[in-house]
Amino acid sequence: MTNDIKQQIINYLANETLREKCNMAEVKDVSFLAQGEYNRNFVVSDTRDQKFVFRLNYGSQINVVKQARYEFNALKILEPSGRTPKPLYLDDSKAYFDHDILIEQFLPGEPLVYHQDLSEAAKIFAAIHNLKLTTEEIQLLKQENNICSDRLNEAKRLLEPVHGSQQVTDDAKQILTGLYKWCVEHVDDGYFAKQSQCLVNTEVNSNNFLITDDFGYLIDWEKPVYSNSVQDLTQFMSPTTTLWRTEETLSDQQIDGFLTEYADLTGSSKKQLVDNISLYMPFLLLRALSWCGMLIATYDQKPIQNEEILHRCQKFLTFKFSKPVLEQYGVQI
CATH class of the missing domain: 3.90.1200.10 (Aminoglycoside phosphotransferase (APH), C-terminal lobe)
Structure with a gap:
């Protein structure tokens, strides 16, 4: 199942116009990152060794109809703090995936201790x-x-x-x-x-x-x-x-x-x-x-x-x- 999704992500990101909006080069690799109850996240690596988070949404914990759009808007508001990932791309058309898509900046670090x-x-x-x-x-x-x-x-x-x-x-x-x-x-x-x-x-x-x-x-x-x-x-x-x-x-x-x-x-x-x-x-x-x-x-x-x-x-x-x-x-x- 995960391998199928990885290939779907690679195919989806073959769109050069989409990648330009994210300042993303050609995709080199897609790997699983983490999942919660309502989302599944992957790391996309490109040929310039940049990384991005590709987020698939499966539902909303707070009963909003457009969950990924809600997150995208919140992340735009949060950008001036310098403490949150920048939102790079939103697709909630469900034209390719059956789920909303949010592409975010990949940030370094380890979980809080x-x-x-x-x-x-x-x-x-x-x-x-x-x-x-x-x-x-x-x-x-x-x-x-x-x-x-x-x-x-x-x-x-x-x-x-x-x-x-x-x-x-x-x-x-x-x-x-x-x-x-x-x-x-x-x-x-x-x-x-x-x-x-x-x-x-x-x-x-x-x-x-x-x-x-x-x-x-x-x-x-x-x-x-x-x-x-x-x-x-x-x-x-x-x-x-x-x-x-x-x-x-x-x-x-x-x-x-x-x-x-x-x-x-x-x-x-x-x-x-x-x-x-x-x-x-x-x-x-x-x-x-x-x-x-x-x-x-x-x-x-x-x-x-x-x-x-x-x-x-x-x-x-x-x-x-x-x-x-x-x-x-x-x-x-």
Whole structure:
């Protein structure tokens, strides 16, 4: 299957006009890079030894009709930050592939390592969150001003296949039901809505960063929205994120250092950042754990399957993992 797609990509990129738009020479090689639940990515190498990311889209996590176009627009907005890949070409006609196509700049680096890259992560977030968007740019993005209610609505949709699923354990259902109920009782949209907004990624696990010896990038922009920065900060430090691709969790000291640097770079109040994170974390965990429940319940139907992701989701939806994490924020399940 992958070899067939590689050949299709080579044939697609035989179009000289297309390559000129990307400043791409003749294609020398196409290799598989990575895949998620909704996309498959390849590296295209040309005869000038340049590299490009060729991205095939299989769906949308945020219910947008033109997912690749949404990503393309977000990446154009993000270009001035210098911390994201440049979008080079968009084709959502589905005239050649049955999927939307996005060609991006290939960036160097390795996945983020929490115990050594937190300072660089603070710089990346600050560069992105400090961007001042025009009204026209904001209108190209989904806006989330009621982030507590948004998480509840999102969880409600995600949990639809979970309730009657035989694949999801009774313990997992109890965790999800208990957390959902707690969040319903603690909604405080107004607190966050009156604060400043920015472009946030909402999917900041370690593999979505690329870190070099002296610089770093945030590369996966499937789910950007215009909202409160707490969405990125909370997800970044949540154990459901740090343990997604690594075996690390952040200590209180690491979190304090990260927030101190981020606050300095953005001119933010560190106290308000801490308060925001404390209030929003249960809602972030509701999203993360509900997504895990959805994936387990619908795994057999997924067009792209990843057993590592499945096993992580199953681990997170146990009392051993979830109970102590939630209790830190006053949630009893």
